[in-house]
Amino acid sequence: MDRRESLKNILLGTIAGATVAGAATSCESPAEVKEQETQLSKEYYGRTPEEIKHDKKVMEEIFLVEHELATIAVLCDIILPATATAGSATDAGVPEFIEFIVKDIPNHQLPIRGGLMWLDGESNLRFNKLFKAATPEEQLQIVDDIAYPDPDNKKPEMAYGIKFFNLMRNLTMTGYYTTRMGFDDLGYKGNVPNVWNGVPADVLAEHDVDYEPEWIAKCVDIAKAGTKAEWDDKGNLIT
Amino acid sequence: MQIIENSTEYDAIIVGSGAGGGMAAHMLGNAGLKVAVVEAGPYFDPKDEETRTQLKWPWESPRRGASTNRAFGDFDMSWGDWKVEGEPYTHEEGTKFMWWRARMLGGRTNHWGRISLRFGPTDFKHKDVDGLGENWPISYDDIKPYYDKLDKLVGVFGSNEGLPNDPDGFFLPPPKPRLHELYYIKAARKAGVRVIPSRLSILTKKLNDDRGVCFYCSQCGRSCTQYADFSASSVFVIPAKNSGRIDLFTNCMVKSVTTNSEGRATGVSYINKTDRREYQLKGRTVVLGASACSSARILMNSKSTQHPNGLGNSSDVVGRYLHDSTGGGRAAFVPQLMNRKTYNEDGVGGMHVYSPWWLDNKKLDFPRGYHIEIWGGMGMPSYGFGFNHTDFNKYIGGEIGGYGDKLREDAKRFYGAVIGLSGRGEAIARYDNRCTIDPNVVDQWGIPVLKFDYKWSDYERYQARHMQKTFEEIFDAMGAHVLGDTPGKDQDYGLLAPGQIIHEVGTTRMGDNPKTSVTNKYSQLHDCDNVFVVDAGVFTSQADKNCTWTIMALSMRTSEYIIDQMKKQNI
Numbered sequence: 001m002d003r004r005e006s007l008k009n010i011l012l013g014t015i016a017g018a019t020v021a022g023a024a025t026s027c028e029s030p031a032e033v034k035e036q037e038t039q040l041s042k043e044y045y046g047r048t049p050e051e052i053k054h055d056k057k058v059m060e061e062i063f064l065v066e067h068e069l070a071t072i073a074v075l076c077d078i079i080l081p082a083t084a085t086a087g088s089a090t091d092a093g094v095p096e097f098i099e100f101i102v103k104d105i106p107n108h109q110l111p112i113r114g115g116l117m118w119l120d121g122e123s124n125l126r127f128n129k130l131f132k133a134a135t136p137e138e139q140l141q142i143v144d145d146i147a148y149p150d151p152d153n154k155k156p157e158m159a160y161g162i163k164f165f166n167l168m169r170n171l172t173m174t175g176y177y178t179t180r181m182g183f184d185d186l187g188y189k190g191n192v193p194n195v196w197n198g199v200p201a202d203v204l205a206e207h208d209v210d211y212e213p214e215w216i217a218k219c220v221d222i223a224k225a226g227t228k229a230e231w232d233d234k235g236n237l238i239t
Numbered sequence: 240m241q242i243i244e245n246s247t248e249y250d251a252i253i254v255g256s257g258a259g260g261g262m263a264a265h266m267l268g269n270a271g272l273k274v275a276v277v278e279a280g281p282y283f284d285p286k287d288e289e290t291r292t293q294l295k296w297p298w299e300s301p302r303r304g305a306s307t308n309r310a311f312g313d314f315d316m317s318w319g320d321w322k323v324e325g326e327p328y329t330h331e332e333g334t335k336f337m338w339w340r341a342r343m344l345g346g347r348t349n350h351w352g353r354i355s356l357r358f359g360p361t362d363f364k365h366k367d368v369d370g371l372g373e374n375w376p377i378s379y380d381d382i383k384p385y386y387d388k389l390d391k392l393v394g395v396f397g398s399n400e401g402l403p404n405d406p407d408g409f410f411l412p413p414p415k416p417r418l419h420e421l422y423y424i425k426a427a428r429k430a431g432v433r434v435i436p437s438r439l440s441i442l443t444k445k446l447n448d449d450r451g452v453c454f455y456c457s458q459c460g461r462s463c464t465q466y467a468d469f470s471a472s473s474v475f476v477i478p479a480k481n482s483g484r485i486d487l488f489t490n491c492m493v494k495s496v497t498t499n500s501e502g503r504a505t506g507v508s509y510i511n512k513t514d515r516r517e518y519q520l521k522g523r524t525v526v527l528g529a530s531a532c533s534s535a536r537i538l539m540n541s542k543s544t545q546h547p548n549g550l551g552n553s554s555d556v557v558g559r560y561l562h563d564s565t566g567g568g569r570a571a572f573v574p575q576l577m578n579r580k581t582y583n584e585d586g587v588g589g590m591h592v593y594s595p596w597w598l599d600n601k602k603l604d605f606p607r608g609y610h611i612e613i614w615g616g617m618g619m620p621s622y623g624f625g626f627n628h629t630d631f632n633k634y635i636g637g638e639i640g641g642y643g644d645k646l647r648e649d650a651k652r653f654y655g656a657v658i659g660l661s662g663r664g665e666a667i668a669r670y671d672n673r674c675t676i677d678p679n680v681v682d683q684w685g686i687p688v689l690k691f692d693y694k695w696s697d698y699e700r701y702q703a704r705h706m707q708k709t710f711e712e713i714f715d716a717m718g719a720h721v722l723g724d725t726p727g728k729d730q731d732y733g734l735l736a737p738g739q740i741i742h743e744v745g746t747t748r749m750g751d752n753p754k755t756s757v758t759n760k761y762s763q764l765h766d767c768d769n770v771f772v773v774d775a776g777v778f779t780s781q782a783d784k785n786c787t788w789t790i791m792a793l794s795m796r797t798s799e800y801i802i803d804q805m806k807k808q809n810i
Contacts, residue, residue: 045300179297231409
């Protein structure tokens with residue numbers, strides 16, 4: 001079982017005790033581990049050998065435990081629930097991303113862990129149960145108190161929660177909008193071979209800016225981009 | 240452990256394979272000389288599928304491109320950054336300098352911004368204007384023929400504007416501005432700042448049969464599999480190696496230049512990083528292109544009876560006059576760019592327009608200029624996207640914070656509505672700003688490391704203050720909301736740390752006087768006529784331009800000189 005698979009199980013709550021340090025990888029035979037390594041080096045995204053080693057090490061570490069991840073999953077889906085056209089944060093794998101990133105950027109560890117404890121503490125205080133066990137209405141009651149800044153410090157006891165929720169929102173936004181699902185929701189169209197030939201006319205018409213003929217005259221003529229460049233002695237392009 | 244000697248005697252041993260070393264490899268290899276290129280990092284080819292990052296998606300990186308492993312993010316094509324594992328550098332107490340090293344074939348040219356600006360006539364003789372620093376021993380007219388050849392050989396897009404200190408050239412056509420750049424053009428002009436098409440070494444039009452044409456993915460920083468941008472690896476070193484014109488030694492870190500009893504160079508000594516043993520190569524000439532600070536380090540580590548202060552350092556000038564470009568930046572939120580219709584806005588890798596220095600320093604409280612670079616648009620989201628995104632609501636009376644559908648709406652509403660400006664300017668080269676050999680520290684290869692001692696002066700601070708004022712004027716003219724507070728005196732007016740712009744130059748500066756300079760006007764050591772420097776170390780002064788185009792033009796000129804001097808049996 002690989003780390004990603006076991007993480008999915010943790011989130012689904014199907015295996016108990018998988019969060020004991022080392023347990024997530026203990027069922028891998030050496031041969032399986034080796035195969036995984038090969039996969040990483042061949043299909044991984046252009047990493048150096050040192051980076052592959054580093055990433056494997058980070059992936060095998062365990063920081064967030066089952067209860068924390070389950071609570072994160074609930075929070076993520078409050079932050080970005082599914083819509084008619086787009087999946088939710090957990091559909092996009094945001095908890096898995098957060099599980100990795102707090103190990104990769106350890107500065108996040110204390111704020112996330114402490115923030116989750118604060119949230120459970122607040123939930124216990126109000127409802128005598130952990131946040132993840134509270135009803136959706138109860139969960140939102142707390143979230144509504146921490147999802148907005150409080151510049152005038154009207155509810156100082158919520159300051160810790162506000163800070164934590166802001167971090168959760170940041171990581172959820174990044175985790176979501178750096179996936180295919182997020183790209184589609186955002187309408188991002190790039191990262192494919194393209195021909196840039198100026199701002200579309202309908203877009204330009206909506207803005208108070210325009211192309212000047214003198215400027216455009218200097219620019220690429222796409223039709224001639226494949227013709228070899230030649231210049232006269234003065235540096236004027238003649239092809 | 241015995242040093243292993245290679246019996247081949249090379250005409251030229253080139254140290255480093257970046258802009259300067261790559262050009263020298265191209266020139267000297269083509270001239271039929273027997274050439275060795277020694278590179279401290281591993282082999283790299285932008286075409287290599289195993290290391291490719293171009294057109295990869297953020298989700299292929301478990302950290303979504305965050306900068307944990309690579310300072311400019313997971314997809315940036317630089318192996319090594321301000322930190323190289325096992326190869327530290329140190330600082331004089333209370334000073335700061337950030338030293339970028341790319342350990343790979345082609346060096347930093349695999350990921351650089353491709354901004355390719357000729358220095359202008361004033362840049363070579365700036366002391367005549369303001370009495371500061373030192374004039375170069377050459378003029379624009381000396382280097383112009385090489386810039387011309389370089390434009391045609393390597394390719395650079397731009398436009399002939401007839402500006403006095405931003406010379407015209409042989410340009411490929413520039414790409415059309417994008418929407419945020421049209422906003423910039425309009426606003427900058429209102430603020431009295433000139434804007435022209437940018438000048439980048441990216442092939443917007445076919446240059447030759449060996450390289451592809453740009454397909455507008457905006458990822459030159461990831462290195463181009465089509466060779467449509469300039470990297471010394473793809474354009475110079477790999478073709479030279481494949482045609483047998485050079486011998487290439489990768490993962491070999493040069494420690495010192497070896498000399499004989501007459502004090503002339505006999506070759507180099509290097510550590511093979513794979514077997515961790517020391518080797519020697521013999522050569523008739525040594526051409527250092529290891530980067531300004533690395534070449535200075537090699538020279539200072541090449542001590543002998545004849546050169547007790549290090550090779551080429553009888554003047555004690557090696558390592559001195561180190562200077563990086565100044566840098567400052569600011570970003571703003573542009574309400575008119577909210578709720579954008581999305582389309583593929585990827586262009587070339589970098590800006591399509593820029594502002595060369597437009598003012599006269601005689602009327603200002605700082606001596607040298609800066610140019611303005613611009614960024615913005617609907618770029619590919621990566622780690623950090625959406626952080627504090629809802630804060631923009633404060634500029635439009637919306638609600639900050641929140642979750643759910645409101646948050647999704649915010650994500651779309653504000654996507655592509657930020658424009659950023661970066662100033663890159665000229666610092667004054669100063670005798671006291673330097674790198675030296677640390678007397679106590681070696682790297683993992685047993686080579687004594689560099690110690691930096693660098694401080695900005697008020698010349699640079701006041702320039703940075705002016706940058707901020709200009710940025711705010713431009714953003715005001717745009718109707719934009721400038722983000723963050725104006726950086727004050729306590730923050731050096733936003734001036735970035737030295738080394739952070741990665742344009743370090745000047746450590747082996749050229750000059751006519753051997754007492755105050757390291758090389759002559761052909762980049763030949765005053766103290767040792769068969770050693771040359773072809774990186775930015777020879778710059779007498781930086782300009783308000785990026786240094787790469789001048790590194791390559793000078794390397795081309797020096798290579799021609801080496802070939803000529805060899806023919807005449809002078810070296």
